[in-house]
Each structure stands twice: as structure tokens, then as C-alpha cells.
Amino acid sequence: MKNFYVFFMLIFLCNSIIAQNTYKENCKRSHISNSTQRVNYLQYPTMNKYDIKYLKLDIAAEANNYFISGSCCTVSKAVSDVDSFVTELKSNMTVDSIFVDGVKKTFSQSNDHVIVKLSPSIPTNSFFSVLIFYKGTTISNSGVYAGTASNNTLSYTATLSESYQAREWFPIKQILSDKIDSTDIWVTTSNTNKVGSNGNLLGVDNLANNKVRYRWHSNHPMNYYMPSIAVGNYQEYKNYAKPAAISPDSILILHYIPNSQSFLSSNKTNLDKTPAFVEKLSELYGLYPFYDEKYGHSTAEISGGMEHQTMTTMCSNCYGESIVAHELGHQWFGDHVTCAKWNDIWLNEGFASYSEYLMAEKLPNLFSTSAAASMLSVHSNVMRSSSGSVYVPDASVYDENRIFSSQLSYDKGSAIIHTLRFEMQSDSLFFKTLKNFQTQFKDSVATGEDFKNVAEATCNKSFADFFTQWYYGQGYPTYNVTYYKSTANTLLLSVSENVSASTYTSFFKGLLELKITSNQGDTTVLINLNSNDQIFQFNYNKTPTGIVIDPNNWIINKNGTISNSIILPVKILAFTGSSSNCNYLLNWTTTNELSIRKYEIQYSQDGINYNTIGTLNALKDSENNYAFTFNESTLANCLFRLKVIEENGSEFYSNSINIVSNCNIAFEVSVYPNPILNNEINVNIHSNHSGVNQLYLYNSIGQLIKKENVVVKKGLNNPFRWNHLGHLSKGTYYIKIINEEGQQINQKLLKN
Ligand SMILES: [Zn+2]
Numbered sequence: 191m192k193n194f195y196v197f198f199m200l201i202f203l204c205n206s207i208i209a210q211n212t213y214k215e216n217c218k219r220s221h222i223s224n225s226t227q228r229v230n231y232l233q234y235p236t237m238n239k240y241d242i243k244y245l246k247l248d249i250a251a252e253a254n255n256y257f258i259s260g261s262c263c264t265v266s267k268a269v270s271d272v273d274s275f276v277t278e279l280k281s282n283m284t285v286d287s288i289f290v291d292g293v294k295k296t297f298s299q300s301n302d303h304v305i306v307k308l309s310p311s312i313p314t315n316s317f318f319s320v321l322i323f324y325k326g327t328t329i330s331n332s333g334v335y336a337g338t339a340s341n342n343t344l345s346y347t348a349t350l351s352e353s354y355q356a357r358e359w360f361p362i363k364q365i366l367s368d369k370i371d372s373t374d375i376w377v378t379t380s381n382t383n384k385v386g387s388n389g390n391l392l393g394v395d396n397l398a399n400n401k402v403r404y405r406w407h408s409n410h411p412m413n414y415y416m417p418s419i420a421v422g423n424y425q426e427y428k429n430y431a432k433p434a435a436i437s438p439d440s441i442l443i444l445h446y447i448p449n450s451q452s453f454l455s456s457n458k459t460n461l462d463k464t465p466a467f468v469e470k471l472s473e474l475y476g477l478y479p480f481y482d483e484k485y486g487h488s489t490a491e492i493s494g495g496m497e498h499q500t501m502t503t504m505c506s507n508c509y510g511e512s513i514v515a516h517e518l519g520h521q522w523f524g525d526h527v528t529c530a531k532w533n534d535i536w537l538n539e540g541f542a543s544y545s546e547y548l549m550a551e552k553l554p555n556l557f558s559t560s561a562a563a564s565m566l567s568v569h570s571n572v573m574r575s576s577s578g579s580v581y582v583p584d585a586s587v588y589d590e591n592r593i594f595s596s597q598l599s600y601d602k603g604s605a606i607i608h609t610l611r612f613e614m615q616s617d618s619l620f621f622k623t624l625k626n627f628q629t630q631f632k633d634s635v636a637t638g639e640d641f642k643n644v645a646e647a648t649c650n651k652s653f654a655d656f657f658t659q660w661y662y663g664q665g666y667p668t669y670n671v672t673y674y675k676s677t678a679n680t681l682l683l684s685v686s687e688n689v690s691a692s693t694y695t696s697f698f699k700g701l702l703e704l705k706i707t708s709n710q711g712d713t714t715v716l717i718n719l720n721s722n723d724q725i726f727q728f729n730y731n732k733t734p735t736g737i738v739i740d741p742n743n744w745i746i747n748k749n750g751t752i753s754n755s756i757i758l759p760v761k762i763l764a765f766t767g768s769s770s771n772c773n774y775l776l777n778w779t780t781t782n783e784l785s786i787r788k789y790e791i792q793y794s795q796d797g798i799n800y801n802t803i804g805t806l807n808a809l810k811d812s813e814n815n816y817a818f819t820f821n822e823s824t825l826a827n828c829l830f831r832l833k834v835i836e837e838n839g840s841e842f843y844s845n846s847i848n849i850v851s852n853c854n855i856a857f858e859v860s861v862y863p864n865p866i867l868n869n870e871i872n873v874n875i876h877s878n879h880s881g882v883n884q885l886y887l888y889n890s891i892g893q894l895i896k897k898e899n900v901v902v903k904k905g906l907n908n909p910f911r912w913n914h915l916g917h918l919s920k921g922t923y924y925i926k927i928i929n930e931e932g933q934q935i936n937q938k939l940l941k942n
Pocket residue numbers: 497516517520538539542
């Protein structure tokens with residue numbers, strides 16, 4: 191609590207010192223051309239040692255004039271010991287004096303930074319105020335825009351600080367992660383002007399010399415590029431939005447517009463749409479975050495709109511319903527929650543652009559173009575280029591043309607939010623995700639990964655593939671569909687895709703709608719595409735006439751070929767075989783076998799005549815592995831093939847494979863029982879050759895007692911009972927077996 195006391199004392203200090211200052215106004219006007227494209231950007235890391243809690247600008251500015259003078263006071267908390275206070279301010283601005291905690295300090299300016307050495311340093315966790323008196327002619331159209339509008343009576347000076355231009359007109363650290371917790375923005379100008387800025391207008395003070403001072407205050411945290419002023423000879427026009435959540439209260443919508451009746455009458459219809467947008471977006475995203483302050487527009491020719499917190503700056507020709515919806519959408523996405531890094535500008539521009547779509551979808555009467563037509567044109571704009579990611583790569587993070595690429599950050603950014611909504615298959619989950627994201631990251635910053643995590647937690651589903659393909663990845667798919675009526679009630683759809691930037695994204699997985707057209711009525715089906723050439727089977731008893739790919743335009747894609755033909759049946763990815771332990775082992779893998787009934791396994795010795803040796807029914811999964819063992823070892827080698835029989839009765843064959851038997855069992859003989867019983871013996875021959883073997887029985891002095899030929903089959907146990915040997919007396923005997931190769935085995939036998 192003590193710290194808070196100090197904090198408020200410091201704010202008081204900011205105000206009391208400013209009040210003593212008198213401004214020396216210089217009406218010099220200068221136009222300097224825009225700065226060249228930035229390729230790098232120096233920031234002193236020392237600025238991370240403090241966290242800005244409060245900002246007060248007390249400046250003088252006139253319409254159609256680039257000169258700004260006044261003071262900037264910040265109250266900050268030391269995150270670590272601050273031995274020098276560093277802030278950013280363009281070097282063309284002159285610093286007159288600096289006070290730290292009310293004490294005047296020496297300072298230096300270099301590399302567009304202002305540096306104040308502090309001794310002793312400000313200790314960690316303490317609050318300190320820095321008051322800077324400065325003035326200068328700002329660089330034209332770089333942070334400050336001033337001029338007159340030819341088509342009406344407007345004379346204006348307005349600021350636009352995004353992305354790196356706040357320092358053009360006031361001293362500030364341009365670090366996204368440090369939001370300024372509250373602000374006072376006071377602007378002194380001629381009493382013919384009005385001044386639009388952030389938050390609530392606390393008052394307008396009449397000063398000497400026909401001057402007025404506008405005092406704006408905001409209690410909501412805002413990013414460094416949000417503080418803004420728009421000074422002009424405006425007329426004021428007001429609406430009130432009445433979101434259900436705060437009924438019967440309302441939110442002021444304050445428009446500072448060119449002071450001509452014709453401007454008001456030609457723009458009134460669109461200005462009057464603003465309350466409806468505030469109310470609808472409050473339903474969809476959560477209550478308008480700054481409902482206790484206001485929303486509004488100030489007019490200045492900044493070539494577009496800029497979503498300054500609670501008061502968008504808008505060019506005089508920009509009050510179309512789409513830009514009004516876009517800048518309003520930013521109040522949630524960009525202002526309330528800001529991208530943590532410029533890489534993730536999607537969180538600002540993608541969602542603001544999708545706000546345009548949502549307003550057209552939800553409030554079609556307020557739009558001249560349908561939501562569907564606008565999404566179609568967004569898609570075609572994206573596909574003018576075959577590559578490019580929504581995520582801004584590190585190499586481009588200082589390139590404002592890339593950050594604010596209309597094709598990637600705005601259009602593709604909006605389109606992939608639409609696709610994500612489709613992937614969720616639930617508007618309830620989709621809008622819950624948006625609200626959860628707002629709640630979780632309000633008054634703070636977030637990354638694309640943060641959004642992904644909220645979506646995954648809300649939907650209890652992984653969106654890893656989605657973000658890899660659509661956010662970090664590049665390009666888009668072109669879908670090809672073949673449809674085939676395989677039975678009276680079955681439709682098969684074979685779907686494949688080509689991609690436009692295969693180096694970066696080789697395949698787009700995900701849901702896809704296909705509309706099957708028919709004279710008997712169209713049918714839309716949903717498939718989940720996981721790999722190329724997937725076949726999908728549907729119960730379908732109509733006669734199809736064609737396919738419409740992605741009929742509701744959820745996905746950035748192009749149409750490839752659509753054909754009605756017999757879908758190439760099963761793909762046999764691998765048909766292989768081997769021999770093991772005198773068995774033939776066959777294996778094959780298939781895909782797309784929805785149309786297949788069964789497989790017959792056939793073998794042949796001559797490659798002409800095939801015999802079926804087994805049948806397996808088709809498993810009909812998207813990919814299947816089959817194994818079959820042929821228990822026949824008498825054949826030295828075999829040809830095998832698959833006969834594939836389809837559900838409709840047609841059939842085809844796989845290629846043939848030749849397998850050589852590895853049956854290499856040695857010539858083995860066992861004779862039993864030994865000693866001999868009952869004048870008979872059993873002989874078991876195991877040979878790696880088929881053929882006729884000769885058996886001989888001799889007595890101990892080599893006399894042949896009996897001889898017999900037996901037929902032996904290769905690889906098998908070939909048992910023979912050899913009886914009728916006559917009476918064998920006690921003694922020693924020998925048995926000799928000779929196989930077809932001439933190999934022989936002798937064994938000694940005993941008779942007791
Ligand atoms: Zn925008």
C-alpha cells in the first residue's frame with residue numbers, strides 16, 4: 191500500500207510541475223519526406239529496467255501544423271535497479287529539461303534515445319517520476335499527419351504511432367510488453383479546434399489568447415502506440431450503444447468529423463451503424479472493454495483508419511461500414527489484447543479483419559456486400575500469391591510493409607480464423623474461444639501460440655496441424671475429386687490435393703465440405719482429409735451430376751479436377767514375400783480399398799497356371815496390412831500374385847512376385863528305437879531334396895539283410911516303419927541311407 195501512496199504522490203508531482211511551465215509556441219511548419227524502409231531498429235535494453243505505470247502528456251498542438259511542444263511525464267516502477275533512465279525520442283525533437291522525482295537532471299540525446307544518468311540509482315520496486323519538457327517540428331506523415339482536406343472544410347493534425355512512430359512525437363519506450371496502466375492526455379489548442387484522444391474527456395478549459403485545453407483521462411492500460419491526439423476544426427456528432435450486458439446504461443460514441451453539413455449527411459448512415467456494431471461485438475467477444483469510457487472517431491487524412499484506444503482516427507473517406515467494423519474490432523483485438531511481438535500482428539489485423547466479416551454475417555442489413563461475397567474476395571486476394579505466411583518471420587519484423595501486408599496479415603489472417611471456426615464445427619466453441627482469449631489476456635499482450643493454447647483448451651482438441659499449415663505455413667491447396675457410384679446406394683469420393691508452396695507446406699490436413707449435386711437434390715458431406723488419394727464412402731441413392739468443392743467457402747483453396755469415373759480401385763502399396771523355415775510368407779499393404787470385397791492368394795510354378803491357396807476379406811480401413819503364410823516347402827521357388835475381387839464383382843490382379851525357398855535343412859536321419867525291439871525299426875528322413883532314398887540294413891560282418899527304396903519329400907519329416915526284417919539275433923547292426931544327391935548317412939544299431 192505504501193508504494194501506491196508514493197505512486198499517487200508522483201502523479202501529483204507530474205501535474206504540479208507541469209502547471210508551472212509556460213509554453214513557447216513556434217509556428218514553424220515543416221514537411222520532411224517519409225523515412226526510408228527500416229531494416230533494423232536500435233533500442234537500448236536498459237529500458238527494460240522499468241515498467242511504465244502512468245503517462246501524462248501536456249502538449250500544445252494546432253491543426254494543420256507539425257509543431258508540438260509540451261511535456262511528457264511518466265511514473266514507472268523500477269523492475270531492477272535503474273542507474274540510468276532511457277527513453278526513445280526522435281533526435282529532431284528538442285529536449286528542454288528533465289526532472290526525475292522533481293529534481294532537474296542533466297541528460298543526453300543519441301541514436302533517437304534520451305538518457306538520464308541516475309546516481310544513486312532508483313532501487314528495484316520503487317516508483318519514480320520522469321518529467322520531460324520537449325518541443326519540435328515532427329517529421330511529416332511519420333507519427334504525425336497534418337493538413338487540410340480538399341473535399342471538405344477539415345484542417346487537422348493527428349498522430350499515428352503504430353508500429354514504431356510514437357517516439358516521433360513524445361518520449362516513450364516502444365516495447366509492446368509494457369502497457370501504460372493509466373493516462374492523462376492534455377492538449378492546448380486554438381478554441382476553434384476540438385481535440386480527440388483516449389478515454390474520458392474530463393473537461394475543456396478556456397485559456398487566454400483564445401486557447402482551450404482538452405483534458406482526456408483513461409484508466410485502462412494501453413500500449414505505447416495507443417496514446418493519440420487528433421486536433422481539428424471538427425463538429426461533434428454522438429451516438430449511444432446499449433450492450434445488453436450493461437443495460438440500461440449506454441456507451442457514448444463520439445464522432446469528431448469535418449464541420450460541414452454535407453459531410454454529416456453523407457456519412458450519417460454509416461456513423462449510425464457504430465452502436466449496432468458495438469452491441470453485436472459485445473455479444474460475440476465480450477462486453478466492449480472500454481465501456482466505462484467511450485468509443486469514437488476523430489477524422490484525419492491518414493490513408494485509412496487507426497484503432498487508437500477508445501477513439502479511432504479515421505480518414506474522411508473511410509467511414510464505410512467495413513472500416514468502421516474493422517477499427518472497432520481492434521478495440522478487443524489489438525487494444526484490449528495486443529500482439530506481444532510484431533511477428534504475431536495476426537492477433538490485431540487478422541481478427542479486426544474478421545470482425546468485418548462477422549458484422550456482415552450477423553448484421554447483413556448494414557452491409558452493401560454479403561459476408562459470403564466478401565470472404566470470396568478475401569480468398570481470391572490471398573491466392574494472388576502462391577506463398578507467404580500469416581506469421582511474420584523474424585527477418586521482416588522491422589519491415590512495416592510486411593507486418594501490415596494486406597494480403598497476409600489482413601486477408602489471409604482473417605480467412606484462417608474462418609477456417610479455424612470451421613475446424614471447430616461449433617460456433618459456440620469458437621466464440622467461447624474468443625471470449626476466453628479476451629479474458630485471459632486482457633490489458634496485456636499475447637502471441638499466436640497463446641491463442642492456439644486457448645483454442646485447444648476451450649475445444650479440448652489439438653490445433654497443431656492447423657497452425658503449422660495455416661499460420662506458420664505457406665500457400666494453399668487445390669483439391670481434385672473423383673466420384674463414383676459403386677453400388678445403387680453407395681457413392682465413393684476420391685479426394686486429392688496439390689499445394690501451391692510445397693517447400694513450406696506439403697499437405698493441408700483438415701475438414702472439407704463437398705456438395706454432391708443431383709437432379710434429385712444436392713447433398714453436402716463433410717470429410718476429414720488426412721492424406722492424398724483418400725477414398726470416402728457414403729450411403730447415397732441419388733444420381734450424382736457433379737461435385738462442388740468447399741461450397742460454403744470455409745477454406746482458401748482452388749478447384750482442381752472433378753471427374754466422374756471408376757475410382758481407381760485399391761492401391762497395393764507393397765506386395766512382398768519371403769521364405770522362412772520352409773514356409774512362404776506373403777505381405778501386402780493397401781489403401782483405398784473401400785470398393786474391395788476380398789483378396790485371393792494364388793501361386794504358380796510356371797507363371798501361366800495359377801492356383802488359389804487362400805482368401806482374405808478386405809478390412810476396408812484407409813490403410814491395411816495383410817499377411818499370409820503358405821505352408822508348402824516342396825517347391826524350390828514359387829510365383830505368387832493377388833487376385834483382387836471388388837464389391838461389384840469385377841476383379842484384377844496384382845503383379846507377380848517370385849520367391850525362392852530358403853529351405854536348406856541338412857540331410858538328417860533318425861532311427862528308433864535303438865536298441866531294436868520286435869524286429870522292426872522306424873526311420874525318419876529329413877532332406878533338402880525330394881526324391882527316392884535307398885535304405886540298407888547290414889549285420890555286424892557287413893552282410894546285407896534288407897534294402898528298400900522310399901520316396902522322400904523335401905523339407906518334411908518323412909517317417910517310415912521298416913518291418914518284416916526277419917528274426918534279428920542279438921548283436922550289432924548298421925543302417926545306411928543314401929539320398930538322391932548321393933549323400934549317405936550310416937548309423938549303428940543294437941539288438942539285445
Ligand atoms: Zn487494422
